[in-house]
Amino acid sequence: MxxxxxxxxxxxxxxxxxxxxxxxxxxxxxxxxxxxxxxxxxxxxxxxxxxxxxxxxLPAPHQVLEELWNSTGAKILAGKTWSKRSLIYHGWITLSATLAGFAIGSLAGILLAVGIVHNKAMDMSVMPWAIASQTIPILAIAPMIIVVLNSIGIQGLIPKAIISAYLSFFPVVVGMVKGLRAPGREQLDLLKTYNASGAQTFWKLRLPASVPYLFTSLKIGMAASLVGAIVGELPTGAIRGLGARMLTGSYYGQTIQIWSALFAAAILAAGLVGIIGMIEKLMLRRMGVRT
Amino acid sequence: MTWVVLAIIVWAGAWYLNTRLANSPLAETRAVKLAVPAIFGLTLIVVWELLVRGLNVPPVILPPPSAIAAKFATSIPILWTDFVQTFVKGALTGYIIGCGSAFIVAILIDRSPFLQKGLLPVGNFIAALPIIGTAPILVMWFGFDWQSKAAVVVAMVFFPMLVNTMQGLADTDQMQRDQMATWNASYWQTLRKLRLPAAMPAIFNGLKVATTLALIGAIVAEFFGSPIKGMGFRISTEVGRQALDMVWAEITVAALAGSAFYGIVALMEKGVTFWHPSQRG
Known part of the structure; x- marks a missing residue:
């Protein structure tokens, strides 16, 4: 403090x-x-x-805060929480895509990491690519995903969730592999002397040891998911979501609207990462990790 | 149908080969370590090609790699102008300004523990926010050309770089600093001879993170408005015209540029921090 x-x-x-x-x-x-x-x-x-x-x-801070209040709190008081001008409505559109994508991406990432740790061929084939993927701007294929899925009739939440998913996927794979490999030689040897099976080693040693690494990469993945959902709202001229608010704001020179959407996105990001951080703290304490 | 069967055979064959290689006694050699991921990557491309042909996937959904390669080869002049506009002018300028100013700010506030205590959490907080959202604002301020893209890149790389540099400068222990004090070293001498070299691993960590951010920032900022060249511009307009082979060619350029940029910074790191345990291998 x-x-x-x-x-x-x-x-x-x-x-x-x-x-x-x-x-x-x-x-x-x-x-x-x-x-x-x-x-x-x-x-x-x-x-x-x-x-x-x-x-x-450049709008002054109080103007942005006023616009934020007018498009959130004031809308609730007026009973128009879900109106088209409410940031809660737009924020929810973005948030739902972010959460759906994040859940898919991090779950797939964890599964792949488990596969990588237990299968040497998979490790050697996939791992270099997973690491390399972090050096290239994979966000650039977002517009293509949106438009291609749109042309085969898939719209709305799913395309954005796919972008969020693949953005959160790679950081989780890399972090989780690191975590599952965290137990040292002696710890693994100890389980060997206990005659522990592979599954037992996984559940009792590798998985618990990976938790701190998992949460670190989940935070990165969550932030990336949100960016993915916002960028996913840009290309099709979407009219819903925080990204769309920014885009329409920039078309019509509504700077205050852009700034309030930006602030809403920042608050959302901080909140989501903060929630993961809180779960991390609770879980580590339950597991007996001293901080 | 034969194409699909062929794809499955190629996949199974490559899988068998990689399993054999990974579990052979040669698995620790450098050649095998490079060969296994290369085989995997090649297999993906071949299977992609075969499946697209076998299942008759229309090129407006997924063009085969051969079509992308052909498009790449015939449109090198366009790809080069886009590369110069987005990477050299937008990303690289912003990267140098952003990382440079973050480094200078970190040095400037180095003597004020009060400011550090305040800036570190704030910087960490801001680094986790979706800064890319400032793109429409900065495009409005700095115009459509590369200046606004460089500004977005500066905004994106500044705080990660600042936080890393500040953490790096704190990366010496009391004993080392006491040693410098017994030699009667001045503040600047300690900084130059001990603390900056010790900070280099963290600084390069920041520089490496910033390479990816710079390219993302420059490309996404072009979705908000740009002159009629640039990688982000090309991607968004060619997507609209359903010329997906061009989009994939542009993505190939982005991937090559991104990994080359990262690779160059990593090489520099190897030269500068040769003494660090992670580099001695």
């Missing part, structure tokens, strides 16, 4: 810089508007204007 003060200082510095940048970036528009109406702007009026424009180049 000692680091609360430094963190708050850094966050406060970021907010101050943001407000200052908003003045600088929006001043030109404010001056032009004033010149058109033939009025001279004083400094305080200029500042007030740059922080309250409708389509600023």
């Amino acid at each position: 000692k680091s609360v003060l430094p963190i708050l200082t850094v966050v406060a510095a970021i907010v101050v810089m943001w407000y200052a940048a908003a003045i600088g970036m929006n001043a030109k528009w404010a001056r032009e508007q004033a010149a058109r109406q033939g009025v001279e702007l004083g400094f305080t009026e200029l500042v007030a204007d740059t922080w309250s424009q409708d389509r600023p180049r």
